[in-house]
Amino acid sequence: MRYWLFKSEPSTWSWDDQVAKGDAGEEWDGVRNYQARNFMREMSLGDHGFFYHSQKDREIVGIVEVCAEAHQDSTTDDDRWDCVDIKAVKPVETPVTLDMVKADQRLADMKLVTNSRLSVQPVTEDEWKIVCEMAGI
């Protein structure tokens, strides 16, 4: 099992939107960045990820699960772009803000901190555990 982080602007696609899709899940489409796409290609069914709200909120708000491995992004005919499907697993007890992540030295290497523009990123097992603890999970 590997761990990831999915970033979204809540005004475009929020945690609530994701939860509304239930177990059917939803394509994580629209990614037009090779690094992010490559990470999605590495994902396996059942991998878990954090759902992060960028922009105004800047906090991790929920846990998601990969429910379909990488396939053609249905929003484009360009076969360079693949995406996975994810479904909401559960919300966090306490949102973990970007400030909280930055304040914890153990999380200093998270892509969220070092490469803020990357919209799909890998999370190490250690980082996963630490953030889950902070989130009250």
Place this chain on the structure above:
DNA sequence: GCCAACGTTGGC
């Protein structure tokens, strides 16, 4: 709303 950082595009 601004701007820095980054990725992509296209001319040479």
Place this chain on the structure above:
DNA sequence: GCCAACGTTGGC
């Protein structure tokens, strides 16, 4: 293949 120009993202 290099690099300048441009567009986009996201933190502040």
